[in-house]
Amino acid sequence: MKILIIEDEFLIAEGVSLTLQSAGHAVTGIAEDLPTALALAGQEKPDMAFVDIKLANGSNGLDVARELKAMGIACVFATGNPPNKAQAGGVGLGYIAKPFSPRVLVQTAAFVAGTLSPCGPAAAAPHGFVTL
Amino acid sequence: MPIDTDASLARRTVRARAARVSALLLGGLFVGFLLLVVFFIEYRRAIDWVDHTHKVISAVEELQSALADAESGQRGYLLSLDPRHLVPYEEGRERSRALLDRLRALTADNPAQQDKVTALRSLTADRLDRMAELLRRAKEAGVAWAPAPVREGIGAGMMAEIRRMTATMRVEEDLLLAGRSRHATILELLMIAYGIVFVTVTGWLCFSTVRRMERDYQAERAEGEALAATLQENRVLLDEVNHRVKNSLQIVANLLRTQAMRHRSEEVRQELLDSSSRVLAIAEVHRRLYGEGAVYDTVELTDLIRSIAENAVPPTGGAEPSMTLAAGAPLSAPVDTAVPVALIVNELLTNSYKHAFPNGRRGRVTVDMAVAGNEVRIDVADDGIGLPEGVASGGGGFGLNTVRNLTRQLRGRLEIERLTPGTRFLLTFPMKPRAPTQA
Numbered sequence: 001m002k003i004l005i006i007e008d009e010f011l012i013a014e015g016v017s018l019t020l021q022s023a024g025h026a027v028t029g030i031a032e033d034l035p036t037a038l039a040l041a042g043q044e045k046p047d048m049a050f051v052d053i054k055l056a057n058g059s060n061g062l063d064v065a066r067e068l069k070a071m072g073i074a075c076v077f078a079t080g081n082p083p084n085k086a087q088a089g090g091v092g093l094g095y096i097a098k099p100f101s102p103r104v105l106v107q108t109a110a111f112v113a114g115t116l117s118p119c120g121p122a123a124a125a126p127h128g129f130v131t132l
Numbered sequence: 133m134p135i136d137t138d139a140s141l142a143r144r145t146v147r148a149r150a151a152r153v154s155a156l157l158l159g160g161l162f163v164g165f166l167l168l169v170v171f172f173i174e175y176r177r178a179i180d181w182v183d184h185t186h187k188v189i190s191a192v193e194e195l196q197s198a199l200a201d202a203e204s205g206q207r208g209y210l211l212s213l214d215p216r217h218l219v220p221y222e223e224g225r226e227r228s229r230a231l232l233d234r235l236r237a238l239t240a241d242n243p244a245q246q247d248k249v250t251a252l253r254s255l256t257a258d259r260l261d262r263m264a265e266l267l268r269r270a271k272e273a274g275v276a277w278a279p280a281p282v283r284e285g286i287g288a289g290m291m292a293e294i295r296r297m298t299a300t301m302r303v304e305e306d307l308l309l310a311g312r313s314r315h316a317t318i319l320e321l322l323m324i325a326y327g328i329v330f331v332t333v334t335g336w337l338c339f340s341t342v343r344r345m346e347r348d349y350q351a352e353r354a355e356g357e358a359l360a361a362t363l364q365e366n367r368v369l370l371d372e373v374n375h376r377v378k379n380s381l382q383i384v385a386n387l388l389r390t391q392a393m394r395h396r397s398e399e400v401r402q403e404l405l406d407s408s409s410r411v412l413a414i415a416e417v418h419r420r421l422y423g424e425g426a427v428y429d430t431v432e433l434t435d436l437i438r439s440i441a442e443n444a445v446p447p448t449g450g451a452e453p454s455m456t457l458a459a460g461a462p463l464s465a466p467v468d469t470a471v472p473v474a475l476i477v478n479e480l481l482t483n484s485y486k487h488a489f490p491n492g493r494r495g496r497v498t499v500d501m502a503v504a505g506n507e508v509r510i511d512v513a514d515d516g517i518g519l520p521e522g523v524a525s526g527g528g529g530f531g532l533n534t535v536r537n538l539t540r541q542l543r544g545r546l547e548i549e550r551l552t553p554g555t556r557f558l559l560t561f562p563m564k565p566r567a568p569t570q571a
Contacts, residue, residue, distance in 0.1 A: 009379055015386020018393055054375065080378035081371070099382035099415035101443035102389065127442045 001025050001113050004046040006064055008032040008056035019102040025109055033059040041068055048112050053079040065091040074112055085132055094131040104128035157337055164330050171323045178316035185309040188238045191231055192298050198227035206263045210270050225260055252297045259290040374422040381415040413440055413478035417470045431470035433463045437477055441499045444481035463503055469563055472538040479531045480512040480557045488516020508563050515554040
């Protein structure tokens, strides 16, 4: 899968990127705020994005997810401040709470890939992933 | 739970003092009210005495009038022998007697007046007797001989004496009336003045009490709002701190992992990955303590161990993870138990995955947790190649030594059993079950 990472902490973004790449995914870029995220999304057309809530330059991950969803990109929040259903408003599939393990990250990406495939997800949501 | 601030303690002291003063003032007001009642009763009594004096004066005047009527009637009969003149005489006579009785009753409080009434009664009786005698003689004589006895002037003299007596009584009563009226007027003025003061003081007391209560209420509300604002600020700060800690733990784990993946040496890479895994084990505890807007002081062990067991499974490998966890009520553990347990379980599982199944060997790793009374038992077992000789009896690397030290910290026991095949690690430690609580 082509995955976009939206995270303003470089060291977290780099770790996430390396883990996903080791699992065989393609990381299309790392964005730290809304304008960069939209630019990368428009350019690279990823299948999904991992989105942090608190971003740089006053950007909010919920706004980013709303825009990406409008572009047909599935979003999973990867955040230390998990949103509730009312806040997420149907813009994200779910969230994984920081600090998450590489296993949770990889299994979540696999679950989303299954969700996006015409056959639907092969397995139940992984432990550590919370559906919104 | 209410928080005592300096301001609230000071206010409480002032309020207690004000309550004591108010109690005193209320007591004073009550006594004042009683005094007002006493004033009123005295005033009513004074008014009654004034009325009483008027009645005595009135009775004296009526007596004079009754005697005059009797005399007039008698004179008329004596002059004309007309029986119609006897009516006013008889009426006057009866009224005089009744009035004398009334005067006696009305002046019962005044010995001097009582003596005068006694003298008056005697004079009146004599006068009435003389009148009756003259009338009897006039009836018998049948002629108008009355002028002779009238010219004698005996009756006139008696009447003069009676008038002098009644005049004396009247003067006495007038003096009493003046005094009593003055007394009633003074009481009335005192009562009015006192009433005004009483109402003013009561009004002022009520007003100042209400104003003080209003000021207290406003001050408390302002303080409450300030406290609530501070509390909210602290919550926001705490949330921010928690967010920073979570990010930091994620950064540390990722840094170690990233560094591992870039290292050429397999041994160093594995050590760094192990360290990353330990950081994530501690992070699992932290994530459960500091949730969304809530701070807890216990961690649910079953869920914690499940997460650690899930995270310990390598992404690829031959071992199939299998987990059995204790059924029943969740087991809450304080943070100083949860962290060592998390690290121990993480260490035992990663050791099994790393060492028990070399060269693509397949197998199972199981985790069991059970509670028996005040003792918790965590059983980590695999069906791999087993521990090298000497490890079970005290040897082993950094990981197993860490496990032994953490077991000691838990005041627990670690039993290592060689299985056929595989290895079993049984950790037991004491812990009193606690209900989950929010700090």
